[in-house]
Amino acid sequence: MRLTVFGGCGAWPAAGQACGGYLLERDGFRLLVDPGYAVLPRLLATIDAAAVDAVVVSHGHPDHCADLSPLLRARALSDEPPAPLPVYAPAGAVDAVLALDSIRSVAGAVELATLTDGDGVRVGPFDVATASLPHFVPNLGMRITDGSATLTYSGDAGPDPALVELARDADLLLVEATYPDAVPHEDAGLLCSAVEAAEQGVAAGARRIMLTHLWPGLQPAAFLAAAARTGARDVTVAAPGPAQPIGS
Template identity: 50%
Template sequence: MRVIMLGGLGAFPTADEGCCGFLIEHSGQRVLIDPGYGTLAGLQARMPAAGIDAVYVSHGHPDHCADLQPLLRVRVLTDRSGPALPVYAPVGSLGPLLAIDEPGMLDPAYELREFEPGAELSVGGLRATTWSLPHWVPNAGVRFEADGSTVAWTGDTGPSPDLVVLARDVDLLIAEATYADEMPERHAGYLSTAAEVGRYAAEAGARRVVLAHRWPGTDPETLLTAARQAYDGPVSVAAPGLTVDLDEPATTT
């Protein structure tokens, strides 16, 4: 199993980097996770839009799903006979996004498979277990498993005991870490710091960690320093092109 980051930011993209979507490649399948602002360009630099086999969206905020809409446009406007793309998302989360185009135009491009956070799913050949994690809107943290490899993704979340369960002994934890170690009051309970990620990753025994969703302009080194206060395993900050091959030994970066 291989994981490729398409960006690393939360909130909005910059001229140099998109938001924190990523790809999971396994046994010839490619699953796209949280295609937020600015992820489609990086995706198409690697493969055609038709090369995606499934999409998983943790929640409906646009920095996690906005580029699904142009992805579907590319697929339907270049090949109307192509297969419908399975799209997994919490119930009701994608309605506003999918309604912005002319009625019916995108319908052949996707098959929406809505679920309640807490469900177990099969996504592009991966077994997916989901958790409802605290955010302003329904957010489904997820653990993907196949052939003994595991990848967990928190989506956006405030503190929750379920984060340790989600990350327990996982090969790779991709965790929202918008801030380093201080949380603005307006975001308390709904987002995470790298210091918090380090603490629950250590408790869970996660084998390696990628810190994602950093606030634009944040120095990545501040996130690494904060996470390493409690976590002594390999830890990286999400950035375009960062690749983790779970068949290779973990190394500290």
């Protein structure tokens, strides 16, 4: 399994950056996880839109799914439109994004499949298991494995034992950490700090922790310093770069 990170901003993309978007590859199959704001241009610098084989969306906030709209346009309006794109998402999560477009060819460019808490689905070479995690809207954490490596992704969520179980012994925990040290009172329990994210990774026995959904304008070093105070090791922040292997 290989992971390409396209962005790691929360809420909106800072200048020159993108919100969350992650490409998983195995044996030529490409699974796009959470196509948030400004992800598509970065993806198109790597592969053609038609090369995406499936999309999984954790929840319906636009910083996690807005670029599904231009992705579908890039596919449907090409000279040789590919088959409809399978999109797995919680019920209603991408309805608003799909409603943005009235072009008839785009309407037929997607094949929706509903994900719910506790699902286990096969997407190409990947097994995807889900768990409901606390957020402002329905959000599914995911455990994605190809049989030899495992990535767990939180979507956006406050601390929860279900995430610890979902990330048990994972090779990589890709986890939301909107703030470095503390989540504001009004958002407590629905978002994580870097401290809370790292604590969950340690409790799960995850081999690596990657912090994502960082608040725009805050420095990554602050998140890494906060996570380090928990004793967590091998912690990084999500940043665009070349594909990296997950697992041995």
